[in-house]
Amino acid sequence: MIYLDNSATTQPKEEVIQSFQLASSQFFANPSSIHPLGGRVEKLLFTAKQQVAETLGVRREEIIFTSGGTEGNNTAIKGIALEHEQRGRHIITTEAEHPSIYDTCISLKKLGFRITFLPIDENGLVSVEQVENAIESDTILITMMYVNNEIGTIQPIEAIGNMLKQYPKVFFHVDAVQALGKVPLKLSDSGIDLCTFSGHKIHGLKGTGMLYVEKTTTLFPLMHGGNQEFGVRSGTENVAGAVSFVKALRLVMEQFKQEKQHLIHLNEVLREGLSKLEDIVIHSPSHGAPHIVNFSVLGVKPEVIIHTLSEKDIYISTKSACSSKELDESRILIACGKSHEEAISGLRVSFSYNNTVAEVEQFLKELHTAIEQYKEALG
Numbered sequence: 001m002i003y004l005d006n007s008a009t010t011q012p013k014e015e016v017i018q019s020f021q022l023a024s025s026q027f028f029a030n031p032s033s034i035h036p037l038g039g040r041v042e043k044l045l046f047t048a049k050q051q052v053a054e055t056l057g058v059r060r061e062e063i064i065f066t067s068g069g070t071e072g073n074n075t076a077i078k079g080i081a082l083e084h085e086q087r088g089r090h091i092i093t094t095e096a097e098h099p100s101i102y103d104t105c106i107s108l109k110k111l112g113f114r115i116t117f118l119p120i121d122e123n124g125l126v127s128v129e130q131v132e133n134a135i136e137s138d139t140i141l142i143t144m145m146y147v148n149n150e151i152g153t154i155q156p157i158e159a160i161g162n163m164l165k166q167y168p169k170v171f172f173h174v175d176a177v178q179a180l181g182k183v184p185l186k187l188s189d190s191g192i193d194l195c196t197f198s199g200h201k202i203h204g205l206k207g208t209g210m211l212y213v214e215k216t217t218t219l220f221p222l223m224h225g226g227n228q229e230f231g232v233r234s235g236t237e238n239v240a241g242a243v244s245f246v247k248a249l250r251l252v253m254e255q256f257k258q259e260k261q262h263l264i265h266l267n268e269v270l271r272e273g274l275s276k277l278e279d280i281v282i283h284s285p286s287h288g289a290p291h292i293v294n295f296s297v298l299g300v301k302p303e304v305i306i307h308t309l310s311e312k313d314i315y316i317s318t319k320s321a322c323s324s325k326e327l328d329e330s331r332i333l334i335a336c337g338k339s340h341e342e343a344i345s346g347l348r349v350s351f352s353y354n355n356t357v358a359e360v361e362q363f364l365k366e367l368h369t370a371i372e373q374y375k376e377a378l379g
Contacts, residue, residue, distance in 0.1 A: 002314040007350035013203040019247040023240035065242040068209035069177040070100040072196030079219030088138030095335040123285035124153030146179035152292030161191025181252030204248030208241040263290035273364035296345040308370040
């Protein structure tokens with residue numbers, strides 16, 4: 001099998017699965033229980049948060065374990081909106097967001113919030129000036145992705161965070177689901193108030209994730225009840241999931257430190273190979289994240305490519321996993337100014353550190369064969 005759909009999900013590492021199994025079997029008690037078994041689990045959860053904090057250079061009290069990216073983004077955006085609506089009801093985001101941000105903002109619009117969707121350029125980028133010019137007196141939140149999940153654009157998060165230090169009443173939320181372990185990330189003193197992560201994008205398990213909440217930032221909770229996770233996320237904690245997330249986080253950060261050049265090389269090999277094929281248009285910017293390459297094969301239906309490659313045990317995707325079953329054009333590619341033909345034919349290859357140059361070369365060979373077979377069939 002050649003698996004090149006790692007932005008949809010990654011294969012869990014064996015060490016991660018083992019950590020989940022160990023925590024599930026030996027630390028099964030409720031961490032809120034006052035007996036010694038509960039105390040052991042509470043201590044394990046405390047240790048997991050401490051390890052996350054040390055890995056990311058933040059405080060333990062700033063870590064909220066979640067079920068993944070969608071929950072993290074909803075908790076951050078709705079939490080800020082509902083907690084601070086007396087001060088303002090204006091939110092800024094971009095046209096290139098994942099549905100868990102885009103649709104969440106649409107839902108708040110129905111509740112009377114004003115949403116500014118910043119346009120993006122042909123590479124999927126917004127500028128610092130665009131963001132600053134959109135700020136109004138009642139703006140309470142700016143929310144955007146760090147790395148675009150469809151085309152790999154890297155937004156100027158560091159520069160936007162520095163600019164926003166001049167606007168202390170405007171909260172800054174970053175969706176770093178596709179960035180974690182792939183591009184540099186700094187949270188402390190970054191101007192970022194909230195940041196979302198997901199476990200299954202870094203060889204962790206589905207249903208695990210984390211939300212960073214800067215210590216002075218207050219949120220309206222989406223769930224009330226047991227007052228767990230500092231009152232932000234009530235409900236019995238998924239301790240085994242949290243432990244497995246920490247394991248995945250530590251492993252991927254170590255890989256980023258030692259092997260980031262590997263992803264860059266895979267990206268270069270793929271781009272060079274695609275450039276030699278006819279009717280290929282590469283949509284991902286050349287200076288985007290190294291693990292995502294989005295392209296179109298003009299005149300060939302993307303589902304035909306997906307199906308043909310799958311028969312060879314090679315797996316890529318069309319749009320993001322959260323919208324890949326929609327047969328219409330890519331909202332992101334349209335926002336980049338691509339034609340309708342390009343926007344309905346986008347294909348995404350996404351790497352992990354496990355992929356090899358030989359796999360990329362085999363993919364290119366089978367892609368070429370699939371394109372030729374399709375054209376021959378059409379006569």
